[in-house]
Amino acid sequence: VFSMAAWRGKGSFTVYDHGLSLGLLVTMLQIKRFFVRMRGLSQWLQLVALMCLAVPAWAQFRVEVTGVGMTQLPVVIVPFKGEAQVVQKISSIVQADLERSGQFKGLPPGSVQLDEMSRPDWTVWRQLSAEALLAGSVMRLADGRLDIRARLWDAVKGQEKSDFRETVVPADLRLSAHRIADWVYQQLTGGQGAFATRIAYVTKSSGRYTLWIADSDGEGAKAALSSPEPVISPSWAPSGTHLAYVSFESRKPVVYVHELASGQRRAVANFKGSNSAPTWAPDGRSLVATLSRDGGSQLFRIDLNGGELRKLTQTGSINTEPVFSPDGSTLFFVSDRGGSPQIYRMPSQGGPAERVTFAGSYNISPALSPDGRWLAYVARGGSSFRLHLMDLNTGQVTSLTDTSADERPSFAPNSRLLVYATVHQGQEALMTTTLDGRIKARLSGQGGDIREPHWGPLRK
Numbered sequence: 001v002f003s004m005a006a007w008r009g010k011g012s013f014t015v016y017d018h019g020l021s022l023g024l025l026v027t028m029l030q031i032k033r034f035f036v037r038m039r040g041l042s043q044w045l046q047l048v049a050l051m052c053l054a055v056p057a058w059a060q061f062r063v064e065v066t067g068v069g070m071t072q073l074p075v076v077i078v079p080f081k082g083e084a085q086v087v088q089k090i091s092s093i094v095q096a097d098l099e100r101s102g103q104f105k106g107l108p109p110g111s112v113q114l115d116e117m118s119r120p121d122w123t124v125w126r127q128l129s130a131e132a133l134l135a136g137s138v139m140r141l142a143d144g145r146l147d148i149r150a151r152l153w154d155a156v157k158g159q160e161k162s163d164f165r166e167t168v169v170p171a172d173l174r175l176s177a178h179r180i181a182d183w184v185y186q187q188l189t190g191g192q193g194a195f196a197t198r199i200a201y202v203t204k205s206s207g208r209y210t211l212w213i214a215d216s217d218g219e220g221a222k223a224a225l226s227s228p229e230p231v232i233s234p235s236w237a238p239s240g241t242h243l244a245y246v247s248f249e250s251r252k253p254v255v256y257v258h259e260l261a262s263g264q265r266r267a268v269a270n271f272k273g274s275n276s277a278p279t280w281a282p283d284g285r286s287l288v289a290t291l292s293r294d295g296g297s298q299l300f301r302i303d304l305n306g307g308e309l310r311k312l313t314q315t316g317s318i319n320t321e322p323v324f325s326p327d328g329s330t331l332f333f334v335s336d337r338g339g340s341p342q343i344y345r346m347p348s349q350g351g352p353a354e355r356v357t358f359a360g361s362y363n364i365s366p367a368l369s370p371d372g373r374w375l376a377y378v379a380r381g382g383s384s385f386r387l388h389l390m391d392l393n394t395g396q397v398t399s400l401t402d403t404s405a406d407e408r409p410s411f412a413p414n415s416r417l418l419v420y421a422t423v424h425q426g427q428e429a430l431m432t433t434t435l436d437g438r439i440k441a442r443l444s445g446q447g448g449d450i451r452e453p454h455w456g457p458l459r460k
Contacts, residue, residue: 072105073188076130076155081115081137086146086170090138090177096217097181097195100432101416102439104188116151122158130155132188136164136180138173145169148176152187162187174220194414198456200224200234200243201430211245213260216412216455218430218443224260235287236456237280244268244278244287255289257304268302277320281348282328288312288348290320299333301349312350323368324348332356332366332375343377357390359397365408369415374435376400376409376418387420389435400437410455419443419453 077095098104107128114120114135125133136150150164164183168176175196182193197216202209209231214221225231229248236243243258255269255278269275273292280287287302294311297318301310313319317337324331325348332345335353340361346353357363362380369376375390384404390397405423412418412432419432430443430453 071103073103073132074105074107074128074130075132075134075184075188076107076109076125076128078109078112078114078133078135080135080148080150081113082140083138085140086138086173088173088177090136090148090173090180091134093174093177093217094134094181094184097178097193098184100217100439100441101185101193101195102434102436103185116149116163120153120155120158122155125155132161132184134180134184141167146173146176148173148180150180150183152184174215178215178217191416192414192458194412194417194455194458196459197413198240198459199410199419199430200236200452200454200456201450202231202234202452203450204230211243211258213456217441224258224263225265232452233277234452234454235278235280236454238282238284238457240457240459242284244280246276246278255287255302257287268304269300277322279322279324282324282326288322288324288331290322299331310350312346312348313353321364321366323366325368326370326372332368334364334366343375363388367409367411367418369411370413371415374411374415376411376420378406378409387418387422387433389418389437398437400433400435401431401440403431408452408454410453412455413458419455421451421453 075098077091079089079091083089083091095106099106107130112124115137116135118135120133133153133155134150136148139147141147145167147167148165152161153159154161164180166176166179178196181195185191185193195216198213199216199218201212201214203212207228209227209229210223211225211231211234212221213224224243227247227249232246234243234245241260243260245256245258246253247256250270253274253276254267255275256265257268258265268287269289269291271291271293276290278287278289286304288299289302290297291300296316297320298314299312299319299322301312312331315337317335319333319335321334322331329348330345331348332343334341335344338355341364342355343357343363343366344353344355356375357377360379360381363377365378367376373392375392377388378385379388385406386403387400387406387409388397389400401422403422403424407421409418409420417432417434419430422429422431424431424442428450430450432441432443433439
């Protein structure tokens, strides 16, 4: 009656509908949860069912960091003066951010009280083997805004390293804390932090699907869209102002572009058949998606200014899950042209494709690091689906996880962390991991599941 033509973890796919009502199909699939782990090219029906799992929304996340890195810089973050009088503890947010990066080890500050104007007793901190010290203050101004200040010291040299100051409205207190974490990260590592960024993800609760936008630690989630029909495959625009996603509200998969500030959106791929797996070109002017309008599942480039569609693949096989290289010159995608799902790459304007993954018979969900060095993907081994990382310079592949149901990896914009969906201790959850797999953080809630994470760009 129908056949699957693409896959993305538990959601992004293309369906050839040969007469079966898609609405009936979705309803029918919602009762097939027990097929969730039964994936394979010969099990298309079970694979489609993955998109319809019950996923209650979570109002709050709890960040749980586990693992030990090879080298972690010991840092003391003293509670900010005045933070007890505001709704968020800046010091706790900063410490959680830094520890989640895998490059820092937070040391207990004890009962000491410091702010950015203090003169620390370096004997105390050196006895703890601290290498850096952060202290600061938050003060409410007469107009209701918050004045936030911080100072970072080199505890080994006993010298001031840098100062931070900004004034924000109370609603931006968490964002300011993430900015402080980015500033500390840059000062101590020389690299760019990515804590003041956002992630998108999808939940299902009480029969409604909700697309959420949250801080990089999962907190502060705000609903961008709520629908009685499935919403899948959110993809951030390079500007961070728009999301592309697939919605089934028309009883078929349609690609939309959604402006986050205004909530306005428009359908950009509503062709005959299925429209799925959108990804943005680095210039933000076009999308590449999987369309079945001409039969088969082929990659098409969609000009967002109304230009003609451009067909990029011309094969009789499945071609889906496209992602651009950072410079926009190359497309990585999944195809079964060799007999099983593998990752390929080709020029972004179309042309000959070369195979990238060779280990294993089932490799899907490619994600490219913004620095162009790393390819993350999900590989099947037996009945397990695990996150893997390939160094594109050497071809060396590393398995990053010991879980068995990993899905849809996405890189932080500084290329140093990955977010992905998985099953952890019997519950569906979002996780972040360092690129060596040593430090993982679970972004978990109070009793539900979440899906389809995608890490947004740096805020401008």
